[in-house]
Amino acid sequence: MSDIWLNKINWSDDGLVQVVTQEADSNKVLMVAWMNRTALKLTVQTGEAHYWSRSRKKLWHKGEESGHVQKIKEIRLDCDDDVLLLRVEQVGGISCHTGRHNCFFNKLEDGCQWVVVEPVIKNPEEIYSK
């Protein structure tokens, strides 16, 4: 398969592109992460989200430990060609490493305080204890 489509992307100086991941059926925003070329190619080839972990400096098949893989429904690219939007099925209904549905669980209330508004669905110690 030709890689020409990868060249449309405006990769950062360190070869990354930002990714917003959204649950396809609920349209909830799950998380924001990064991909390099290999991660994006693997994502397309396997149909499951692969990211580049900047902290661990390695490829990361989302769900490789937890089983909470993300099945790709659609991939979009923005007007500046520098942000991808993944629309996925979130297996297990948990995308956050805290055991919550999504990573955006802190809500600003009264313009001055952060309140946790999403429940922990599964204890992270159970998720990652395999």
Added chain:
Amino acid sequence: MSDIWLNKINWSDDGLVQVVTQEADSNKVLMVAWMNRTALKLTVQTGEAHYWSRSRKKLWHKGEESGHVQKIKEIRLDCDDDVLLLRVEQVGGISCHTGRHNCFFNKLEDGCQWVVVEPVIKNPEEIYSK
């Protein structure tokens, strides 16, 4: 008003935080941008999205030229405290500078080609010709 809530945010070395903006009623992802502290404070104080334009190096009241302001419905912060999610009412139904509803109008088809799938609602020359 105390600014303690701003200190929870994991600001980048250049004082910015990434922002994903989502339309509250449709849950569609509109755009991704950046804020500094002033932009976020103005957003909360005025109830309309303000960003930091990295290309123009200035504060940017979204819609200041086009009239397509974004009225804040909710502000969320992610698990790493380094990405904000704005849920907004998009006035005029256009958030992209190309005159489209949102910025994610390129769709990957057949795993190898980008296809524009969102229509131009209003010609950008009309939007910005005031």
